[in-house]
Amino acid sequence: MEAAIILVFVLGYLAITLEHSIKIDKLIPALVMMAICWALIALGLESFPQWFDSAKHSLLEGFGAFSSEEKTHLMEETLLHHLGKTAEILVFLLGAMTIVEIIDYFDGFSTIKDFVKTKKKVKILWIFSILAFTLSAIIDNLTATIVLISILQKIVKDRDVRLYYAGLIIIAANAGGAWSPIGDVTTTMLWIGKKVSTGHLIGYLFVPSFLCMAVPSFIASFLPIFKGDLEIEEVVEEKKKSRFSATMLYLGLGAIVFVPIFKMITHLPPYVGMMLSLGIVAIFAEVYSSSKFSMTEFDSEESEAHALHSPVHHSLSKIELPSILFFLGILMAVAALESLGILFEFATSLKETMPMLGTEMSYPYEAHTVSDLVILLLGVGSAVIDNVPLVAASLGMFSEPIDNELWHFVAYSAGTGGSMLIIGSAAGVVAMGMEKIDFFWYLRKISWLALIGFLVGAAAFMFTRTLF
DSSP states (O other), X not given: OHHHHHHHHHHHHHHHHTHHHHTOOTHHHHHHHHHHHHHHHHHTGGGOOOOEETTTTEEOTTGGGOOHHHHHHHHHHHHHHHHHHHHHHHHXXXXXXXXXXXXXXXXXXXXXXXXXXOOBHHHHHHHHHHHHHHHHHHHOHHHHHHHHHHHHHHHBOOHHHHHHHHHHHHHHHHHHHHSSTTSSHHHHHHHHTXXXXXXXXXXXXXXXXXXXXXXXXXXXXXXXXXXXXXXXXXXXXXXXXXXXXXXXXXXXXHHHHHHHHHHHHHOOOHHHHHHHHHHHHHHHHHHHHTOOOOTTOOSSHHHHHHHTTOHHHHHHHTSXXXXXXXXXXXXXXXXXXXXXXXXXXXXXXXXXXXXXXXXXXXXXXXTTHHHHHHHHHHHHHHHHSOHHHHHHHHHHHOXXXXXXXXHHHHHHHHHHXXXXXXXXXXXXXXXXXXXXXXXXXHHHHTHHHHHHHHHHHHHHHHHHGGGO
8 A cells, every 4th residue: 555655646647747748737636636535545554564653753653552542643643744734834925925915915016126227137136146146035936036027128128038037046045045944945944844943044044145146146247247337127017016115025025034033932833923924914904095894794795896896805715725725735744754653664765775875064074974965955856856846855854853954955055056946946837938038048058057046055055064
């Protein structure tokens, strides 16, 4: 039965990675894979020789001697445990997405366009790279990419030039998301999973991530495409800009940044702080829009009429639910493999095959050679396949304590490695859709820059970790 579950997972994983070839949204195989894996566990519960205790991060002793009722009860408890952990991430993401949509409702991101005052291509490159690096750390790399490419389309006429800018934005956005607990889904998973803390994450990864952004931008500055000046396209606004746009931009970004601070003060899960931030932003949004409504009165005609004018209702209607459902499916499917001890056994065999993996930092440049290579390969793998299941699997494989350097290197590699291919990150996929970027064009023109940035950042991490 274990072999059948692994086969289902592999086939589902393959369908996710081939999303663009088979023309099936990746959330579909993720949900099907999750449901079938847990169904097979329920049907073959009696035949499994072991069970993994996620709370103690070890195999449960005497599982084989449990009665059918005890095993069923344990499976239900385990399923509820993983659903709770997954829900923490999903509720957090829902809150963050809603705040971003509220900012967009007030046209808040148009304020960023005012930062571009120059016509020099190189200066514009650095402005967008730094904006992508900074914004992605606050509103996540996917949203930052959407915002900046939308602004780029209004500024740069020449599509050939714009594609290069978009490629550098992808690299910068992924780099910026790696050092912030709210900057990338995988980093958020590690943060909520209590594998990294905010202070250490920034301390370990800010410099490597900055170099991962800065080095490719610096090299690109010498490319012929970025020589000379750019003709700035004057755009006539289709609608009058809201007078609260700047206020809502800074309020929304400040509310998201407040979440890690709230967690450090109260020690409550991050989603609690995110819900508080969402509530505060929503209050100002409703006051500014002068809309009266009740979020609980969905059945009345009056509520439906107000929903058309309420920024909160409007923002909730624009949430990327397919992404939320994909994360639910993939995280719960990985949880199925973890519960059977499959990931634990794989990690154990990996450590036996590579004895230096997971050793202490007595000899930082020798003892970590193998583990560094493994995690670097994880970064390369995230460019080919989705980084979410890779990080989810690492959570089930390794038992290192919070803020162990292994987790920080996983955050860096999974977060920035995806830049090496256009399909390797959410930021790349959305840019591909917005600008119709060709896979092989990106491979020829941008991938080498992303690889250099990735390796330079990794080398910087191997140095900065010795400081902690």
